Amino acid sequence: MKRSVNEIIEKLMAVAANPGQAVKEACAKSGKQAVGIVAPYGPEEIAYAAGCLPVGLWGGQVELKRVRAYLPAFACSIMQSVVELAAAGTYDELSAVVIPAPCDTLKCIGQKWKGKCPAIHFTHPMNRKLDCANDYLTFEYQTIRTKLEAILGRKITDEALADAVLFYNHYRAVMREFTLVARDHLATISPTVRHSILKASYFMDKAEYTKDIEDLIYALRRAGPENWNGKRVVLTGITFEPRELLEILEFYHVAVTGDDIAQESRQFRTDAPYHKSPLQSLAAQWQNQQGCSLAFDPFKSRVHDLVDLVRATQADGLVVGLMKFCDPEEYDVPILMEAFEKAGIPLLCIEVDQQTTAFEQIKTRLQGFVEAL
Numbered sequence: 001m002k003r004s005v006n007e008i009i010e011k012l013m014a015v016a017a018n019p020g021q022a023v024k025e026a027c028a029k030s031g032k033q034a035v036g037i038v039a040p041y042g043p044e045e046i047a048y049a050a051g052c053l054p055v056g057l058w059g060g061q062v063e064l065k066r067v068r069a070y071l072p073a074f075a076c077s078i079m080q081s082v083v084e085l086a087a088a089g090t091y092d093e094l095s096a097v098v099i100p101a102p103c104d105t106l107k108c109i110g111q112k113w114k115g116k117c118p119a120i121h122f123t124h125p126m127n128r129k130l131d132c133a134n135d136y137l138t139f140e141y142q143t144i145r146t147k148l149e150a151i152l153g154r155k156i157t158d159e160a161l162a163d164a165v166l167f168y169n170h171y172r173a174v175m176r177e178f179t180l181v182a183r184d185h186l187a188t189i190s191p192t193v194r195h196s197i198l199k200a201s202y203f204m205d206k207a208e209y210t211k212d213i214e215d216l217i218y219a220l221r222r223a224g225p226e227n228w229n230g231k232r233v234v235l236t237g238i239t240f241e242p243r244e245l246l247e248i249l250e251f252y253h254v255a256v257t258g259d260d261i262a263q264e265s266r267q268f269r270t271d272a273p274y275h276k277s278p279l280q281s282l283a284a285q286w287q288n289q290q291g292c293s294l295a296f297d298p299f300k301s302r303v304h305d306l307v308d309l310v311r312a313t314q315a316d317g318l319v320v321g322l323m324k325f326c327d328p329e330e331y332d333v334p335i336l337m338e339a340f341e342k343a344g345i346p347l348l349c350i351e352v353d354q355q356t357t358a359f360e361q362i363k364t365r366l367q368g369f370v371e372a373l
Protein backbone atom coordinates (compact mmCIF):
# COMPACT_ATOMS: atom_id res chain seq x y z
CA MET A 1 0.00 0.00 0.00
CA LYS A 2 1.32 3.43 -0.94
CA ARG A 3 2.22 5.65 2.00
CA SER A 4 0.99 9.20 2.43
CA VAL A 5 3.15 12.32 2.10
CA ASN A 6 2.92 12.94 5.85
CA GLU A 7 3.89 9.38 6.81
CA ILE A 8 7.08 9.51 4.73
CA ILE A 9 7.98 13.04 5.85
CA GLU A 10 7.48 12.11 9.52
CA LYS A 11 9.75 9.10 9.14
CA LEU A 12 12.56 11.06 7.46
CA MET A 13 12.28 13.99 9.87
CA ALA A 14 12.59 11.60 12.81
CA VAL A 15 15.78 10.16 11.26
CA ALA A 16 17.28 13.62 10.72
CA ALA A 17 16.42 14.65 14.28
CA ASN A 18 18.02 11.54 15.87
CA PRO A 19 21.02 10.58 13.73
CA GLY A 20 22.73 8.39 16.36
CA GLN A 21 19.64 6.32 17.00
CA ALA A 22 18.85 6.08 13.26
CA VAL A 23 22.32 4.75 12.48
CA LYS A 24 22.10 2.17 15.30
CA GLU A 25 18.72 0.99 14.06
CA ALA A 26 19.88 0.83 10.43
CA CYS A 27 22.94 -1.23 11.43
CA ALA A 28 20.87 -3.56 13.64
CA LYS A 29 18.29 -4.07 10.88
CA SER A 30 20.78 -4.76 8.10
CA GLY A 31 23.67 -6.27 10.08
CA LYS A 32 25.97 -3.71 8.48
CA GLN A 33 28.88 -1.83 10.04
CA ALA A 34 28.88 1.97 9.82
CA VAL A 35 31.69 3.94 8.15
CA GLY A 36 31.88 7.70 8.67
CA ILE A 37 32.48 10.03 5.74
CA VAL A 38 33.60 13.45 6.96
CA ALA A 39 32.04 16.33 5.02
CA PRO A 40 32.07 17.47 2.30
CA TYR A 41 32.97 14.76 -0.26
CA GLY A 42 34.02 11.15 0.16
CA PRO A 43 33.66 8.04 -1.99
CA GLU A 44 30.61 6.66 -0.18
CA GLU A 45 30.30 4.05 -2.92
CA ILE A 46 33.44 2.25 -1.69
CA ALA A 47 31.99 1.89 1.82
CA TYR A 48 28.66 0.82 0.33
CA ALA A 49 30.38 -1.79 -1.87
CA ALA A 50 32.09 -3.08 1.29
CA GLY A 51 28.63 -3.89 2.67
CA CYS A 52 28.74 -0.97 5.13
CA LEU A 53 26.44 1.90 5.97
CA PRO A 54 28.13 5.19 4.96
CA VAL A 55 27.31 7.88 7.54
CA GLY A 56 27.83 11.59 6.81
CA LEU A 57 29.61 13.59 9.52
CA TRP A 58 28.52 17.23 9.24
CA GLY A 59 29.04 18.47 12.80
CA GLY A 60 26.10 19.69 14.82
CA GLN A 61 25.10 22.04 17.60
CA VAL A 62 27.40 21.07 20.42
CA GLU A 63 29.07 22.96 23.25
CA LEU A 64 32.80 23.22 22.61
CA LYS A 65 34.92 21.88 25.48
CA ARG A 66 37.65 19.52 24.29
CA VAL A 67 38.24 20.93 20.81
CA ARG A 68 40.19 23.96 22.06
CA ALA A 69 43.14 21.66 22.75
CA TYR A 70 43.28 20.62 19.10
CA LEU A 71 42.01 23.42 16.85
CA PRO A 72 42.49 27.19 16.89
CA ALA A 73 39.39 29.32 17.49
CA PHE A 74 39.49 30.43 13.83
CA ALA A 75 39.02 26.93 12.40
CA CYS A 76 35.65 26.67 10.69
CA SER A 77 32.60 26.15 12.83
CA ILE A 78 31.59 22.77 11.33
CA MET A 79 34.99 21.17 11.96
CA GLN A 80 35.04 22.53 15.51
CA SER A 81 31.87 20.48 16.03
CA VAL A 82 33.22 17.39 14.24
CA VAL A 83 36.41 17.35 16.34
CA GLU A 84 34.46 18.05 19.55
CA LEU A 85 32.11 15.15 18.82
CA ALA A 86 35.05 12.89 17.87
CA ALA A 87 36.94 13.74 21.07
CA ALA A 88 33.77 13.10 23.10
CA GLY A 89 33.55 9.58 21.66
CA THR A 90 30.39 10.17 19.59
CA TYR A 91 31.91 8.45 16.55
CA ASP A 92 33.57 5.55 18.39
CA GLU A 93 30.92 3.08 17.17
CA LEU A 94 32.03 3.63 13.58
CA SER A 95 34.26 0.95 12.03
CA ALA A 96 36.33 3.61 10.25
CA VAL A 97 36.15 7.21 9.18
CA VAL A 98 37.18 8.58 5.78
CA ILE A 99 38.52 12.14 5.78
CA PRO A 100 38.98 14.23 2.62
CA ALA A 101 41.28 17.26 2.43
CA PRO A 102 39.93 19.82 -0.05
CA CYS A 103 40.76 22.74 2.30
CA ASP A 104 43.39 23.67 4.88
CA THR A 105 41.16 22.89 7.86
CA LEU A 106 40.44 19.37 6.66
CA LYS A 107 44.14 18.74 6.08
CA CYS A 108 44.62 19.33 9.84
CA ILE A 109 41.60 17.22 10.81
CA GLY A 110 43.05 14.25 8.93
CA GLN A 111 46.26 14.54 10.88
CA LYS A 112 44.58 15.11 14.24
CA TRP A 113 41.64 12.71 14.26
CA LYS A 114 40.59 12.33 17.88
CA GLY A 115 38.07 9.51 17.58
CA LYS A 116 38.93 5.92 18.52
CA CYS A 117 37.97 4.38 15.17
CA PRO A 118 40.66 4.18 12.48
CA ALA A 119 40.89 7.18 10.14
CA ILE A 120 41.64 6.98 6.41
CA HIS A 121 42.73 10.26 4.83
CA PHE A 122 42.85 11.11 1.18
CA THR A 123 43.31 14.17 -1.00
CA HIS A 124 41.32 15.40 -3.96
CA PRO A 125 43.49 16.74 -6.83
CA MET A 126 42.71 20.38 -7.54
CA ASN A 127 43.89 20.58 -11.16
CA ARG A 128 40.92 18.38 -11.89
CA LYS A 129 40.74 18.54 -15.68
CA LEU A 130 44.12 16.90 -16.34
CA ASP A 131 44.12 13.18 -17.22
CA CYS A 132 46.64 12.57 -14.47
CA ALA A 133 44.11 13.95 -11.93
CA ASN A 134 41.99 10.89 -12.68
CA ASP A 135 45.01 8.58 -12.22
CA TYR A 136 45.90 10.28 -8.95
CA LEU A 137 42.41 10.16 -7.43
CA THR A 138 41.89 6.58 -8.62
CA PHE A 139 45.07 5.71 -6.71
CA GLU A 140 43.75 7.51 -3.62
CA TYR A 141 40.44 5.62 -3.86
CA GLN A 142 42.30 2.33 -4.33
CA THR A 143 44.20 3.13 -1.11
CA ILE A 144 40.90 3.75 0.72
CA ARG A 145 39.59 0.45 -0.64
CA THR A 146 42.69 -1.47 0.51
CA LYS A 147 42.65 0.13 3.98
CA LEU A 148 38.93 -0.54 4.40
CA GLU A 149 39.43 -4.16 3.35
CA ALA A 150 42.12 -4.52 6.03
CA ILE A 151 39.94 -2.90 8.72
CA LEU A 152 36.80 -4.85 7.82
CA GLY A 153 38.57 -8.12 7.06
CA ARG A 154 36.85 -8.68 3.71
CA LYS A 155 37.38 -8.02 0.01
CA ILE A 156 35.64 -5.23 -1.88
CA THR A 157 35.14 -6.74 -5.32
CA ASP A 158 35.09 -4.87 -8.64
CA GLU A 159 31.58 -6.18 -9.19
CA ALA A 160 30.33 -4.77 -5.87
CA LEU A 161 31.98 -1.44 -6.71
CA ALA A 162 30.36 -1.31 -10.15
CA ASP A 163 26.97 -2.10 -8.59
CA ALA A 164 27.47 0.63 -5.97
CA VAL A 165 28.42 3.25 -8.58
CA LEU A 166 25.35 2.40 -10.69
CA PHE A 167 23.08 2.38 -7.65
CA TYR A 168 24.39 5.75 -6.42
CA ASN A 169 23.79 7.25 -9.88
CA HIS A 170 20.20 6.08 -9.57
CA TYR A 171 19.96 7.55 -6.05
CA ARG A 172 21.34 10.88 -7.32
CA ALA A 173 18.81 10.98 -10.18
CA VAL A 174 15.96 10.35 -7.71
CA MET A 175 17.20 13.16 -5.47
CA ARG A 176 17.37 15.60 -8.37
CA GLU A 177 13.83 14.65 -9.27
CA PHE A 178 12.71 15.22 -5.69
CA THR A 179 14.13 18.77 -5.64
CA LEU A 180 12.20 19.51 -8.84
CA VAL A 181 8.92 18.09 -7.52
CA ALA A 182 9.42 19.89 -4.17
CA ARG A 183 9.20 23.23 -6.02
CA ASP A 184 5.53 22.56 -6.71
CA HIS A 185 4.85 21.83 -3.03
CA LEU A 186 6.40 24.75 -1.21
CA ALA A 187 3.81 24.73 1.59
CA THR A 188 4.35 21.06 2.48
CA ILE A 189 8.07 20.96 1.68
CA SER A 190 8.94 23.93 3.88
CA PRO A 191 12.62 24.91 4.40
CA THR A 192 12.98 22.74 7.54
CA VAL A 193 11.14 19.79 6.00
CA ARG A 194 13.19 20.00 2.80
CA HIS A 195 16.43 20.12 4.75
CA SER A 196 15.45 17.24 7.06
CA ILE A 197 14.44 15.05 4.12
CA LEU A 198 17.80 15.63 2.43
CA LYS A 199 19.72 15.26 5.69
CA ALA A 200 18.15 11.86 6.49
CA SER A 201 20.13 10.40 3.56
CA TYR A 202 23.25 10.43 5.73
CA PHE A 203 21.88 8.08 8.39
CA MET A 204 19.89 5.45 6.50
CA ASP A 205 20.69 2.62 4.16
CA LYS A 206 20.62 4.35 0.77
CA ALA A 207 18.39 1.61 -0.73
CA GLU A 208 15.68 2.16 1.88
CA TYR A 209 16.12 5.93 1.73
CA THR A 210 15.89 6.03 -2.09
CA LYS A 211 12.69 3.98 -1.94
CA ASP A 212 11.26 6.46 0.58
CA ILE A 213 12.08 9.38 -1.72
CA GLU A 214 10.56 7.60 -4.73
CA ASP A 215 7.38 7.00 -2.71
CA LEU A 216 7.39 10.62 -1.57
CA ILE A 217 7.70 11.88 -5.16
CA TYR A 218 4.78 9.65 -6.14
CA ALA A 219 2.65 10.82 -3.21
CA LEU A 220 3.42 14.49 -3.88
CA ARG A 221 2.51 14.12 -7.54
CA ARG A 222 -0.72 12.37 -6.62
CA ALA A 223 -1.57 15.23 -4.28
CA GLY A 224 -1.10 17.79 -7.08
CA PRO A 225 0.74 21.13 -7.05
CA GLU A 226 0.19 23.67 -4.26
CA ASN A 227 -0.21 27.42 -4.39
CA TRP A 228 2.46 29.53 -2.71
CA ASN A 229 2.01 33.24 -2.10
CA GLY A 230 5.11 33.84 0.02
CA LYS A 231 8.60 34.77 -1.10
CA ARG A 232 11.05 32.29 -2.64
CA VAL A 233 14.81 32.04 -2.26
CA VAL A 234 17.70 29.85 -3.34
CA LEU A 235 20.23 28.88 -0.67
CA THR A 236 23.96 28.37 -1.07
CA GLY A 237 26.79 27.47 1.29
CA ILE A 238 28.27 24.46 3.07
CA THR A 239 25.28 23.69 5.30
CA PHE A 240 22.25 25.67 6.41
CA GLU A 241 22.25 24.42 9.98
CA PRO A 242 21.52 25.20 12.80
CA ARG A 243 17.88 24.45 12.10
CA GLU A 244 16.85 27.81 13.62
CA LEU A 245 18.10 29.54 10.45
CA LEU A 246 15.54 27.66 8.40
CA GLU A 247 12.85 28.28 11.00
CA ILE A 248 13.45 32.03 10.57
CA LEU A 249 12.81 31.66 6.83
CA GLU A 250 9.57 29.85 7.62
CA PHE A 251 8.60 32.52 10.14
CA TYR A 252 8.78 35.13 7.37
CA HIS A 253 6.87 32.89 4.95
CA VAL A 254 9.86 32.26 2.70
CA ALA A 255 10.20 29.01 0.72
CA VAL A 256 13.35 27.39 -0.67
CA THR A 257 13.02 26.70 -4.41
CA GLY A 258 16.51 25.38 -4.94
CA ASP A 259 19.88 25.06 -3.31
CA ASP A 260 23.58 24.90 -3.98
CA ILE A 261 24.47 23.64 -0.52
CA ALA A 262 27.37 21.21 -0.09
CA GLN A 263 25.34 19.11 2.37
CA GLU A 264 22.38 19.02 -0.02
CA SER A 265 22.32 19.39 -3.84
CA ARG A 266 26.08 19.43 -4.38
CA GLN A 267 26.04 15.82 -3.16
CA PHE A 268 23.83 14.54 -5.94
CA ARG A 269 23.99 16.87 -8.90
CA THR A 270 26.99 15.15 -10.54
CA ASP A 271 26.82 11.49 -11.55
CA ALA A 272 29.79 9.16 -11.81
CA PRO A 273 30.20 8.82 -15.60
CA TYR A 274 31.07 5.58 -17.38
CA HIS A 275 34.85 5.16 -17.32
CA LYS A 276 37.37 2.36 -17.51
CA SER A 277 36.74 0.99 -14.00
CA PRO A 278 34.40 1.83 -11.09
CA LEU A 279 37.13 3.71 -9.20
CA GLN A 280 38.06 5.68 -12.31
CA SER A 281 34.35 6.54 -12.69
CA LEU A 282 34.31 7.89 -9.14
CA ALA A 283 37.46 9.90 -9.85
CA ALA A 284 35.85 11.26 -13.03
CA GLN A 285 32.84 12.37 -10.96
CA TRP A 286 35.12 14.69 -8.97
CA GLN A 287 36.65 15.93 -12.25
CA ASN A 288 33.14 16.77 -13.49
CA GLN A 289 31.93 18.42 -10.27
CA GLN A 290 30.94 21.97 -11.14
CA GLY A 291 30.01 25.09 -9.23
CA CYS A 292 31.49 24.16 -5.86
CA SER A 293 33.83 26.46 -3.96
CA LEU A 294 35.96 23.42 -3.01
CA ALA A 295 36.48 22.15 -6.55
CA PHE A 296 38.98 24.47 -8.24
CA ASP A 297 37.38 26.28 -11.17
CA PRO A 298 39.26 29.20 -12.76
CA PHE A 299 36.03 30.30 -14.50
CA LYS A 300 33.95 30.36 -11.29
CA SER A 301 30.99 28.78 -13.05
CA ARG A 302 29.27 28.62 -9.65
CA VAL A 303 28.43 32.30 -9.97
CA HIS A 304 26.61 31.96 -13.30
CA ASP A 305 25.03 28.65 -12.27
CA LEU A 306 23.54 30.38 -9.23
CA VAL A 307 22.16 33.29 -11.25
CA ASP A 308 20.60 30.73 -13.61
CA LEU A 309 19.21 28.69 -10.70
CA VAL A 310 17.54 31.73 -9.13
CA ARG A 311 15.97 32.66 -12.48
CA ALA A 312 14.98 29.11 -13.41
CA THR A 313 13.25 28.52 -10.08
CA GLN A 314 11.58 31.98 -10.15
CA ALA A 315 13.15 32.80 -6.82
CA ASP A 316 13.14 36.35 -5.47
CA GLY A 317 16.73 36.25 -4.27
CA LEU A 318 19.74 34.32 -3.03
CA VAL A 319 20.70 33.72 0.60
CA VAL A 320 24.35 32.82 1.15
CA GLY A 321 24.92 30.86 4.36
CA LEU A 322 28.58 31.60 4.88
CA MET A 323 30.15 29.03 7.17
CA LYS A 324 32.12 30.86 9.87
CA PHE A 325 35.85 30.79 9.02
CA CYS A 326 35.43 28.78 5.81
CA ASP A 327 38.06 30.26 3.46
CA PRO A 328 36.95 28.59 0.20
CA GLU A 329 33.41 29.90 0.60
CA GLU A 330 34.56 33.35 1.73
CA TYR A 331 36.62 33.80 -1.45
CA ASP A 332 33.49 33.37 -3.58
CA VAL A 333 31.30 35.86 -1.75
CA PRO A 334 32.62 39.14 -3.30
CA ILE A 335 32.39 37.58 -6.78
CA LEU A 336 28.84 36.43 -6.08
CA MET A 337 27.85 39.85 -4.75
CA GLU A 338 29.18 41.63 -7.83
CA ALA A 339 27.48 39.22 -10.25
CA PHE A 340 24.13 39.38 -8.43
CA GLU A 341 24.22 43.16 -8.32
CA LYS A 342 24.84 43.22 -12.07
CA ALA A 343 21.99 40.76 -12.61
CA GLY A 344 19.67 42.86 -10.43
CA ILE A 345 18.96 39.93 -8.09
CA PRO A 346 18.82 40.58 -4.31
CA LEU A 347 21.45 38.72 -2.28
CA LEU A 348 21.85 38.39 1.46
CA CYS A 349 24.91 36.89 3.13
CA ILE A 350 24.52 35.57 6.68
CA GLU A 351 27.05 33.82 8.86
CA VAL A 352 26.48 30.15 9.71
CA ASP A 353 27.87 29.25 13.10
CA GLN A 354 27.03 25.77 14.38
CA GLN A 355 27.84 26.80 17.93
CA THR A 356 25.67 29.88 18.17
CA THR A 357 22.45 30.06 20.13
CA ALA A 358 21.78 33.73 19.38
CA PHE A 359 19.74 34.26 16.22
CA GLU A 360 18.16 37.68 16.78
CA GLN A 361 20.63 39.56 14.58
CA ILE A 362 20.17 37.13 11.70
CA LYS A 363 16.41 37.28 12.20
CA THR A 364 16.47 41.07 11.85
CA ARG A 365 18.64 40.90 8.74
CA LEU A 366 16.41 38.28 7.14
CA GLN A 367 13.32 40.30 8.00
CA GLY A 368 14.82 43.38 6.29
CA PHE A 369 15.84 41.30 3.27
CA VAL A 370 12.39 39.73 2.88
CA GLU A 371 10.60 43.06 3.25
CA ALA A 372 12.79 44.53 0.52
CA LEU A 373 12.14 41.68 -1.94
Ligand code: SF4
Pocket residue numbers: 039040076077078079102103104105106238294323325326327328329
Ligand atom coordinates in the same frame (compact mmCIF):
# COMPACT_ATOMS: atom_id res chain seq x y z
S1 SF4 B 1 33.50 24.40 6.08
FE1 SF4 B 1 35.01 25.19 4.69
S2 SF4 B 1 36.92 25.36 5.84
FE2 SF4 B 1 35.50 24.01 6.96
S3 SF4 B 1 36.00 21.95 6.32
FE3 SF4 B 1 34.35 22.65 5.03
S4 SF4 B 1 35.39 23.55 3.28
FE4 SF4 B 1 36.91 23.35 4.86
